[in-house]
Amino acid sequence: MTAASISASPISAAPTLEVRNLQTHFFTRAGVVKAVDGVSFTVPRGKVLGLVGESGSGKTVTGFSIIGLVDPPGRIVGGEILYQGKNLASLSEEEMRHLRGNRIAMIFQDPMMTLNPVLRIDTQMIETVRAHTKVSHEEARQRARDTLGMVGIPSPDERLKSYPHQFSGGMRQRVAIAIALLHRPELIVADEPTTALDVTIQGQILAEVQKLAATTGTSLIWITHDLSVVAGLADEIAVMYAGRVVEHGLVEQVLDRPLHPYTAGLIGSVPSRNKRGEPLRQIPGMTPSLLSLPAGCAFRSRCPRAGEECGIEPPIREILPGRDARCHRPILEAAEVASA
Amino acid sequence: MSVYLLRRLIQALGVVLVMSLIVFIGVFAIGDPVEILISPDADQIERERAIVALGLDKPLWLQYLSFLGNALRGDLGRSFVFNEPALQLILNRMPATLELAFGAMFLALLVGLPLGLYAGLKPNSPVSKGIMAGSILGFSLPTFWVGLMLIMVFAVQLGWLPSTGRGETREILGMRWSFLTRDGLAHMAMPALNLALFKISLVIRLTRAGVRETMLMDYVKFARAKGLSPARVTFVHVFKNILIPVVTVVGLELGSTIAFSVVTESVFAWPGMGKLIIDSINVLDRPVIVAYLMIIVLMFITINLVVDLTYSVLDPRVRLEGK
């Protein structure tokens, strides 16, 4: 692991969060599942990092590791999650709890499931306010109302008295976003928050989040499998495969000219990039089982460019200036091959 | 809401009619009604007179209508043994049974909820495994035998608790209650525990299953992601969700608790409805049996109705559908 290359992030201000060689493993009966195995990235202040990968690539587990909610049999076995000079992975549960929902918030994938069905919206918002600040019930309610207004919920006073089932999916996700924003956190981990929504509502929410992040100065980790979402929203992108980051860089550079064959495959399989009438392009094969990863590069068996050296695990390295990838045979132009 | 209530009431009325028909058939068609309704000590002339008086010479459907009419006026016949109206006899015994049943349900929740919660939160700890093994035992132990063992240990060997009867009672609302006196409570302790045993196991299992299911829900993880204290997550977010099914089932179990008090009351000679019905069956005091059955049916229907209404108050989603 070449830590030096990672700290040379494309944007070099003091980052909000820095993840170094994170390892989160699940100790199941069938064996140890290395869901996250040496993930490193930085989240620059006020910027959006898109964390992209297929299901099972470890992106969600990375999100839960950051917020300290990895449930048994999973646990963080190595690496550091640095926030304000503190390693979150080594904080006690009580210390972590004070950060959660306060300085670091999370938005979940399915808005139909994230709000407690038997508690009113006001209860669920006020308890969040009062978990971290000593304010009166009235003040907390006031703040809840203001935040609901901020995420674009009409007549927030009435809506506060509603139960979750009285909201549509999009509205519920707005409530969840409002809850995440209650304490103006420095970082929000958003785990596919628009996947379960209609495309039109997805667009609205994305625009809303972008605006909010810009006005409040909140950094975002946007976990998704959808490259088109990341393209419009993120500043930086980290592509994950089989528990590792395989490519990392500025979003326009990576999407324009991917270095890693896997990234190239992902981009190729976005339907809008295919020509009409032509069969959709796809990456051959399946995500390998994390229980029995073959030696060497995990993408080797599906990779069109794989060669003999790929039997040895490639390190992540800066292949072009500001461009990291984990590949022995990156996709380069002839001129670059010599320099790289 | 009121439409919903009305619909439920009409349904309930339908069930009462069906049950009255079943009881009627049970008493009048399967058995010999003359034998069932007229004291076996009566002589021939008395029998003839009673047959005419009871309308047993009329066609069956007319008999059913008059049975219904009498039942509506609260006349379910006279007990041969006590020579009192059967309904009155049963109503007098009802407070004893009710306080025993409610005592048992209270104990079941008091013991079962915390144990089930613990077993659900820490499913792999040895204590939880012990709790679950205990609950299998609670399901398997025959109630009457446990009652006998309780008497043997606490009344005979240790001499801590009285073995039979209600003890000292105090009168409220014209009914006598044991739970208001210290002596009465001492008498109630063993029977209530005995009756509660099965329900404790039930509550433990329901609570544990509920906790384990709820803990996996996204909204619990989201509650934790909000930085709430573990106590708040457990007791507000998890507990309120499992309370709904547990309360429903326990409420529905009130009927079966009252029914099972037949056994407990016999073991501890607790003078309630259950003891009365067993004695009545043993001496073939059939008007009392019929009256008991009709009362139990009414009770069941009322319980079901009340549970449904409580459920709609507890779960906002049900309330909406009722509108």
Next chain:
Amino acid sequence: MSTTTLPAAPAAPAVPPKVETPFRRFVSEFAESKIALGGLIVFTLIALIAIFAPWISPQNPYDLAQLDIMDGRMEPGTVGGDGFTFWLGTDDQGRDMLSGIMYGLRISLTVGAGSALIACLVGASLGLLAAYAGGKTDSAIMRLVDLQLSFPAILAALMILAFLGKSVTNVVIALVIVEWAYYARTVRGTALVERRREYIEAAQCLALPTRRILFRHLLPNCLPPLIVVGTMQVARAIALEATLSFLGLGVPITEPSLGLLIANGYEYMLSGKYWISFYPGIALLITIVSINLVGDQLRDVLNPRLKK
């Protein structure tokens, strides 16, 4: 032996479907739980004791000539008048408790398993019919099931016995009436799912007779949940029979089941002569627990939802 008219206790309905490889997998999955395996062994032992009671019990408790009233209410381990050791004591008639329990098990198991078997036949048939016929037949049968299930078993059984009078046959009838609904509901639920499957459609296309489709095609596929419910219901039936006998409404006093043995000891309990009630209760408890343990594991193994 005076009571060889008793039918041998039928085999527990926990017999798994006999298909080659799935059966072997079933056996190995079942054996994964040592507790359940223990339960099965204990239950087999109990069943063997019940079946062979006339040959292995030290005394024939129903033969009054063998009883000596002078041996009445002896403590466990006492040596009786004719040098006979009463390991578990004697009851008020001077009956050896150990022999009494062995014979009592015989009656309890016969009544429990017999009623469960009949209830299973009746309930499964009605459940199949409801699922297959649908419409009015279905709703009529299910209304009856709901009504039956909303009424506590003990009360229903009490009432039936109150109307019919006491006898072993009537106890079995009462238990069947109380229990058929569980089987009906279980079979209907599974059958509703199964009947939409292609193999039923294929059988219908072949114009096979309805009865053949029901019993040769539909029923075998509804067996797993039926076996689980059946196991649990045998335990329930045994407990219910014991309770009814204890209340004096069950089997006649001449051939006491475990429940009646316990009831007989009730009045001596207060004077500290615990063994008359205690040991039959232990026998009853072990029987019910062992069946429940087997049933619990069967449910886990046969429930496809729990398979990972």
